[in-house]
Amino acid sequence: MTEFLNFIDGAFVPSERRFDKRTPTSHAVIGTVHEASAAQVDAAVRAARAALDGPWGRMPVAKRVELLHAVADEINRRFDDFLAAELADTGKPRSLASHIDIPRGAANFKVFADIIKNVPTESFEMTTPDGGSAVNYAVRSPVGVVAVVCPWNLPLLLMTWKVGPALACGNTVIVKPSEETPATATLLGEVMNAVGIPPGVYNVVHGFGPQSAGEFLTRHPDIDAITFTGETRTGEAIMAAAAQGVRPVSFELGGKNAGIVFADADFDKAVAGITRSAFENCGQVCLGTERVYVQRPIFEKFVAALKAKAEALKIGPPNEPGVGLGPLISAEHRQKVLSYYRRAVEEGATVVTGGGVPDMPAALAEGHWVQPTIWTGLPESASVIREEIFGPCVHLAPFDTEEEVIALANATRYGLATTVWTENLGRAHRMARAVKVGICWINSWFLRDLRTAFGGSGASGIGREGGVHSLEFYTELRNVCIKL
Numbered sequence: 001m002t003e004f005l006n007f008i009d010g011a012f013v014p015s016e017r018r019f020d021k022r023t024p025t026s027h028a029v030i031g032t033v034h035e036a037s038a039a040q041v042d043a044a045v046r047a048a049r050a051a052l053d054g055p056w057g058r059m060p061v062a063k064r065v066e067l068l069h070a071v072a073d074e075i076n077r078r079f080d081d082f083l084a085a086e087l088a089d090t091g092k093p094r095s096l097a098s099h100i101d102i103p104r105g106a107a108n109f110k111v112f113a114d115i116i117k118n119v120p121t122e123s124f125e126m127t128t129p130d131g132g133s134a135v136n137y138a139v140r141s142p143v144g145v146v147a148v149v150c151p152w153n154l155p156l157l158l159m160t161w162k163v164g165p166a167l168a169c170g171n172t173v174i175v176k177p178s179e180e181t182p183a184t185a186t187l188l189g190e191v192m193n194a195v196g197i198p199p200g201v202y203n204v205v206h207g208f209g210p211q212s213a214g215e216f217l218t219r220h221p222d223i224d225a226i227t228f229t230g231e232t233r234t235g236e237a238i239m240a241a242a243a244q245g246v247r248p249v250s251f252e253l254g255g256k257n258a259g260i261v262f263a264d265a266d267f268d269k270a271v272a273g274i275t276r277s278a279f280e281n282c283g284q285v286c287l288g289t290e291r292v293y294v295q296r297p298i299f300e301k302f303v304a305a306l307k308a309k310a311e312a313l314k315i316g317p318p319n320e321p322g323v324g325l326g327p328l329i330s331a332e333h334r335q336k337v338l339s340y341y342r343r344a345v346e347e348g349a350t351v352v353t354g355g356g357v358p359d360m361p362a363a364l365a366e367g368h369w370v371q372p373t374i375w376t377g378l379p380e381s382a383s384v385i386r387e388e389i390f391g392p393c394v395h396l397a398p399f400d401t402e403e404e405v406i407a408l409a410n411a412t413r414y415g416l417a418t419t420v421w422t423e424n425l426g427r428a429h430r431m432a433r434a435v436k437v438g439i440c441w442i443n444s445w446f447l448r449d450l451r452t453a454f455g456g457s458g459a460s461g462i463g464r465e466g467g468v469h470s471l472e473f474y475t476e477l478r479n480v481c482i483k484l
């Protein structure tokens with residue numbers, strides 16, 4: 001049984017209150033999580049402030065960059081430990097975590113360490129009213145002590161996506177991992193100590209959201225900025241907390257992303273792409289596709305092909321060869337997804353495949369499994385077309401014209417991601433400009449260049465992270481004006 005301790009000021013710290021961590025594959029308890037008290041959250045914030053005002057704040061950028069490279073190298077050296085921790089917490093397929101989650105965990109430190117070394121600041125010369133001149137230049141300072149509140153779907157990837165740039169910019173952080181996935185954030189504390197990151201730079205407090213570590217942290221008056229990935233409603237609660245003291249927020253929230261397949265698409269590639277975007281990580285990706293619009297001439301053929309792909313997905317635990325679909329994260333989340341499966345039928349859907357719970361061997365029978373599910377035939381007002389489900393399910397509807405599908409794709413309060421499939425270059429560009437999202441993939445999905453802007457509009461978030469855009473959130477620019 002693993003004990004997941006808080007990591008405060010470079011030390012692993014137990015708490016009085018504890019809760020169970022269950023593995024999604026069998027619902028068995030695999031660990032005990034120490035729930036940080038308000039006093040422990042306060043201690044973490046004080047440690048982060050001291051490190052910011054002390055060794056970390058005074059460290060030359062070159063040394064900081066060297067240390068962050070060492071963090072990435074140490075994650076890679078301990079790749080198997082991180083992989084085992086992520087698999088136990090999430091139950092996702094080994095093939096997925098070993099290709100996406102863990103490598104990105106390391107890359108998120110390397111990429112931002114290199115960016116901070118290479119990005120210049122602006123400088124302007126000006127004439128002055130007395131006929132002389134002045135020069136302006138900008139200085140970048142860390143924004144300060146940053147709260148990083150994380151979800152459970154891509155735990156290491158999404159946490160380091162924020163911690164990497166925050167530390168590269170010279171900030172200190174307190175991470176609040178999801179209560180569902182405490183392991184890799186805790187393990188990262190060992191990495192920080194091993195490579196010599198000063199105590200207090202990276203802290204982890206475990207617990208829940210309301211009236212627990214999440215709320216204690218985001219309401220703490222000595223937090224300078226809050227970065228969060230998770231549900232839109234949680235974003236609203238955190239924004240209210242951030243309003244006290246006018247702290248900046250960076251939010252990556254939910255989505256109800258459209259996939260759009262034109263009749264001129266490369267059919268096989270489009271089917272493979274939508275299979276991934278609908279079912280990867282058991283549909284628990286905010287960038288995933290839960291509604292697909294297919295141009296009418298290929299609609300029936302596309303539905304049949306996607307059905308075949310969904311039914312071919314092997315459901316099972318992480319280490320079983322050939323597994324393509326793991327369990328949902330928790331019993332609670334499974335109840336939510338299954339409630340949408342029922343609602344789709346109540347609302348009149350044709351269930352093309354799935355819609356229930358798969359038969360699993362006795363040892364896995366209590367796991368959080370659901371079938372990959374495809375619906376057709378619902379009106380656009382149906383709740384499974386409007387609301388984020390976050391499960392391996394998708395509704396397919398036919399469309400005729402570009403104008404029509406643009407209107408359908410944009411008829412949502414979310415604006416995170418779209419995937420468009422077409423071989424017509426002009427159409428691809430027109431679509432990319434017309435869809436109201438932060439990320440538009442053409443003939444691809446979840447293809448990530450970490451230098452690009454990443455985030456959503458509308459109810460999908462505030463701000464952009466990635467590349468230099470992360471620096472805009474994690475640093476303050478000071479203009480220095482010198483009269484010559």
Ligand SMILES: NC(=O)C1=CN([C@@H]2O[C@H](COP(=O)(O)OP(=O)(O)OC[C@H]3O[C@@H](n4cnc5c(N)ncnc54)[C@H](O)[C@@H]3O)[C@@H](O)[C@H]2O)C=CC1
Nearest residue numbers: 150151177178208209214215230231234237253254286390
């Ligand atoms: N990236 C995304 O878009 C994600 C969306 N979801 C959606 O959200 C639903 C709920 O999943 P949750 O894990 O409960 O997501 P959540 O948004 O409630 O939790 C994410 C993180 O925020 C923390 N948190 C919750 N309430 C808080 C508060 N008031 N103050 C400070 N921190 C708080 C949680 O402890 C967790 O660390 C899922 O069923 C799914 O539909 C979940 C995870 C990621």
Ligand SMILES: O=C(O)/C=C/C=C(\O)C(=O)O
Nearest residue numbers: 161229252285286287448
């Ligand atoms: O940064 C990425 O590459 C992936 C981001 C995915 C999410 O934010 C999510 O699924 O919540």
